[in-house]
Structure formats: C-alpha cells, structure tokens
Amino acid sequence: MFVKCSHYLMARIDTLALAHYFEVALGGAAPQLVAGLAETDRNRHRTAVTMLAHHLAEYMSRLEIVSIDAPCAPDPLPIFPEFESDPR
Structure with missing residues (x-):
C-alpha cells in the first residue's frame, strides 16, 4: 500500500526501488506472458x-x-469513513 499523507497527496517511492519491484515481478511472470509482448x-x-x-x-x-x-x-485513509453520529 502506498501511504497517504493527506487527502490529495501520496508518498513517493524511489524510482530505483520501484524498478527493482517490477524486475522481481517480471522475473516471476510466466515466460509466455512476457513473450506475448513481441506479438505482431x-x-x-x-x-x-x-x-x-x-x-x-x-x-x-x-x-x-x-x-x-x-x-x-502509516494508516491509509478509509474509503467510506464512518459517521460519528446517526445522520438521520
């Protein structure tokens, strides 16, 4: 999860670290999945x-x-915040 710092901003991850995560993910992908990128x-x-x-x-x-x-x-913002009192 990316850590939300406010309602509008998210923390950024270093490009080299992100590239490493992608490299590991692609290394674990099925060979036919990656080979499909060369399809004409x-x-x-x-x-x-x-x-x-x-x-x-x-x-x-x-x-x-x-x-x-x-x-x-480090807590993500809730998608549906709970009401403190009954809105009725």
Whole structure:
C-alpha cells in the first residue's frame, strides 16, 4: 500500500526501488506472458500487455511499501469513513 499523507497527496517511492519491484515481478511472470509482448498481431499484443499489467498489479498489491522518512501516519485513509453520529 502506498501511504497517504493527506487527502490529495501520496508518498513517493524511489524510482530505483520501484524498478527493482517490477524486475522481481517480471522475473516471476510466466515466460509466455512476457513473450506475448513481441506479438505482431495487435489483439494478441494488447492482450499480453493487459495480462502483464494485471500480473504487476497483483504482485504490487501484496507489498506494503512505507517510507521511514514520511511525515505522515502509516494508516491509509478509509474509503467510506464512518459517521460519528446517526445522520438521520
């Protein structure tokens, strides 16, 4: 999870660290998934790109990326905040 520092900003991760995460994710991808990027057929190439994006998203969703130097709380903001009192 990326740490939210406010309602509008998110902490940034170093480009080299992010590239390392992608390298590990791509190294663990099925060979036919990566080989699909070389397809000359547009539909097959687009399908391979989509499948690879899903693979990367699934891999990255399992990671918890936090910054020690971030001046914000490590708790993510809730998507649906609870009301303190009954809104009725």
